[in-house]
Amino acid sequence: MTLEAFLAESKTLVDAALDRWLPVATEEPRRLHETMRYALFAGGKRLRPAIARAAAAALGGTDAEVLPAACALEMLHTYSLIHDDLPAIDDDDLRRGQPTCHVRYGDATAILAGDALQTHAFLVLARETPRRAAVADLVLALAEAAGTGGMVGGEMVDIEAEGGEPSLARVEWIHLKKTAALFRASAVMGGLAAGAGPAQLEALGTFGTSLGLAFQIVDDVLDETGDAATLGKSPGKDRAARKMSYPAVAGIEESRRRARACADEAQAALRALPDSAILAQLADFTVTRLS
């Protein structure tokens, strides 16, 4: 299967499962359910679910086994976007060309919809995961990636660092926490859902971390070099906000080189896995967005 076909299939499967596992918008509290669905079905690439599916598939796992984890990852990611876009944080009015949640539904509803999506990620993981013995580890992997040692911790330091003196160490710390932790969890949770052993989980963790770092560096580069149509958002926004970014510290060329090196590291970690062709292609895809 080509990566393109795999990503399209992932999106179809994940969107259907999300629709099935989210509360319907006609049920009270309707406004909250509508907001959660608005944010979730705004047209994301479903990259984290695709990583989880590919990781499970690399170990012979099935879609039925991995879809709850895949959906939990997407809900977690979406909640973080809703809260990051709030006026008190990044104050973004547009995401993927559409009004952000708080612009459309108000700040209070956006805060609560984000809160509810985080809760629902854990709910779906606990309720829908077929491999019951894996639930505790899945919840732990998601919580570690999402919490103060991961995504939210990275977001906090990112905000604190705005306008400060950038350094390579600082940028990498933020990228590892804010982005790579959830990529790592995506790969690891795919493995857990499929019953992976410790060595396989270790390999998937290394793969996910390196892939996440590559992805974020590429994102930084595209923010400097891309156009609005490609990005779905205004380019140069990170620079304008004086956000920590890889190109701001290392320059565009070195950033490209580093992203490629991370993708290579990700691919090197795959040697321990039986059937990792799609994971390897995901690593390539992450950096070829550059060209």
Place this chain on the structure above:
Amino acid sequence: MTLEAFLAESKTLVDAALDRWLPVATEEPRRLHETMRYALFAGGKRLRPAIARAAAAALGGTDAEVLPAACALEMLHTYSLIHDDLPAIDDDDLRRGQPTCHVRYGDATAILAGDALQTHAFLVLARETPRRAAVADLVLALAEAAGTGGMVGGEMVDIEAEGGEPSLARVEWIHLKKTAALFRASAVMGGLAAGAGPAQLEALGTFGTSLGLAFQIVDDVLDETGDAATLGKSPGKDRAARKMSYPAVAGIEESRRRARACADEAQAALRALPDSAILAQLADFTVTRLS
């Protein structure tokens, strides 16, 4: 043991466990960890953890078994207070006589600290629960109580209902979701942590729901009749905000009667449990705050 001694013991045990399981404030991101600790150690009564401990004890469960669930409940509750206090929601400057999180640390940090406390509740549940086979059910019970079918759903409808025409059905719906769902989860999770069977969990669920409803009605009454020193907040605030409240619909006397009836229902549910003296006292305590 008297209820007073039990509550004091709960607070000591829960505070020590929270301190042990929360990231230290000297570790990055320091500001985030400091904010989480500020909110969590602002002096709550630890009522939900006490319910969980008492429920576990009623079935012969130990503190070691129930403390992770007890701490998770308190973290979940605290995150909801931080977010409810935000300017975009209830806009409260004081809680328990201290500046609220966003007043002290800013809105962005308060949002992220609330987010991180919710995540950490699930993390502690998954990482620290000794009875591993109960983790999935514990996570599910907490998520169901916290999500759109529970606490956040109740908060959403509470906001939407502000200033609208109050009705008994609406007020009870809000109270059941916003408050009673987490009380129910407290009792049920105490049972799960101690290995309760289905009939015992059912009894604990009924107990918790009735106790939660009694508690919230009493809270409404105290908001009308109490003084600032007893409440730790300004009385009459709910009325001023035209919040749905039991006394606004049914009057003070009928509210008192209804709270007592709920406490009686809670106590009646305890007959199925071996050693429920403390739980029964908790129900009495909830309504005697009235006098």
